[in-house]
Amino acid sequence: MIQLKDVKKRFGRTNDEILAVDGVSLTIDEGEIFGIIGYSGAGKSTLIRLLNGLETPTTGTIKIGNREISAFTGKELREARQKISMIFQHFNLLWSRTVKQNIAFPLEIAGVKKADRERKVAELIELVGLSGREDAYPSELSGGQKQRVGIARALANDPEVLLCDEATSALDPETTDAILDLLTNINERLGLTIVLITHEMHVIRKICHRVAVMEAGKVVEIGPVLDVFQSPQAPITKRFVSQVTEPAGTDQAIAHLPGGTLIKLVFVGEKTEHPVLASLIRKFDVDVNIVQGNISHTKGGAYGSLILQLLGNENDIDTAIAYLHELGVQTEVIGNE
Ligand SMILES: Nc1ncnc2c1ncn2[C@@H]1O[C@H](COP(=O)(O)OP(=O)(O)OP(=O)(O)O)[C@@H](O)[C@H]1O
Numbered sequence: 001m002i003q004l005k006d007v008k009k010r011f012g013r014t015n016d017e018i019l020a021v022d023g024v025s026l027t028i029d030e031g032e033i034f035g036i037i038g039y040s041g042a043g044k045s046t047l048i049r050l051l052n053g054l055e056t057p058t059t060g061t062i063k064i065g066n067r068e069i070s071a072f073t074g075k076e077l078r079e080a081r082q083k084i085s086m087i088f089q090h091f092n093l094l095w096s097r098t099v100k101q102n103i104a105f106p107l108e109i110a111g112v113k114k115a116d117r118e119r120k121v122a123e124l125i126e127l128v129g130l131s132g133r134e135d136a137y138p139s140e141l142s143g144g145q146k147q148r149v150g151i152a153r154a155l156a157n158d159p160e161v162l163l164c165d166e167a168t169s170a171l172d173p174e175t176t177d178a179i180l181d182l183l184t185n186i187n188e189r190l191g192l193t194i195v196l197i198t199h200e201m202h203v204i205r206k207i208c209h210r211v212a213v214m215e216a217g218k219v220v221e222i223g224p225v226l227d228v229f230q231s232p233q234a235p236i237t238k239r240f241v242s243q244v245t246e247p248a249g250t251d252q253a254i255a256h257l258p259g260g261t262l263i264k265l266v267f268v269g270e271k272t273e274h275p276v277l278a279s280l281i282r283k284f285d286v287d288v289n290i291v292q293g294n295i296s297h298t299k300g301g302a303y304g305s306l307i308l309q310l311l312g313n314e315n316d317i318d319t320a321i322a323y324l325h326e327l328g329v330q331t332e333v334i335g336n337e
Pocket residue numbers: 011012018019020038039040041042043044045046047
């Protein structure tokens with residue numbers, strides 16, 4: 001378990017201070033994939049660097065397992081850091097070393113014997129799907145393959161925690177998904193705790209159990225991913241959720257609709273399968289136009305949203321909306337003319 005208590009990190013001098021992390025308290029469970037999302041400058045990188053002891057908090061404490069990493073220095077810190085690995089946006093591979101030699105590097109530093117090193121490297125190459133590329137150099141690999149090397153290297157010392165710093169931000173969408181699948185697979189097979197930072201809600205949706213949203217150094221929202229999708233509270237969280245749930249151009253599409261009442265329905269879990277729309281049309285004297293529909297799958301279940309235009313008299317529309325509430329479908333009126 002990772003526990004942060006009122007962690008603050010201040011940079012700069014008295015007159016020119018930046019509070020990069022401003023009073024963050026949170027707990028990350030063992031075996032969890034925990035995502036931290038925020039725009040540039042929100043404090044994500046600083047927070048992740050605090051987790052692996054690259055920065056020390058100005059105030060507050062950070063515990064990983066029962067070790068208070070924020071109080072460690074020197075040898076104690078170096079040892080603790082062997083159990084906290086990291087992968088990076090730009091991979092940080094050694095260009096003059098082959099795939100095999102890159103993965104072996106942390107084992108060499110830890111003083112592992114050659115025969116054990118070779119066995120471990122072979123196992124890791126298989127785990128990350130790089131069999132056949134052992135002797136290639138990083139310059140001969142695709143972006144996705146480079147990140148697979150990064151992941152194998154990060155796992156070499158059997159870490160307790162894997163930190164991912166925008167690990168898929170330099171990759172195309174298909175490769176991103178393949179790397180996210182690999183991280184999920186590793187989390188499930190090894191029970192490894194994964195903490196990732198990103199500015200992409202797609203990454204959070206696809207693999208995280210829980211998410212914390214950061215803005216100006218603070219965690220403004222935290223919870224299971226499905227809950228956050230279903231009812232985002234902070235304005236910034238709403239913007240992130242709409243990255244996934246509302247295709248580009250939705251606002252313009254809505255703006256150009258003449259008349260009627262616009263409603264947004266949110267379905268969670270099995271209700272996505274419920275034939276709500278059919279019964280709405282059957283039961284009420286309203287015309288229903290589908291403006292936009294979308295289903296997103298999270299680790300906690302499916303989340304669907306549907307924007308509808310209802311045309312008819314006010315009374316019928318109100319009764320139809322009341323019926324949706326009765327069915328337990330989250331319904332919000334987003335426009336009325
Ligand atoms: N070593 C440092 N010295 C001074 N200011 C810093 C330092 N590191 C970060 N900052 C400042 O702290 C704030 C948070 O930066 P941080 O890099 O943690 O944000 P971020 O959310 O990771 O953004 P990005 O994705 O752009 O890296 C920024 O205002 C940044 O300029």
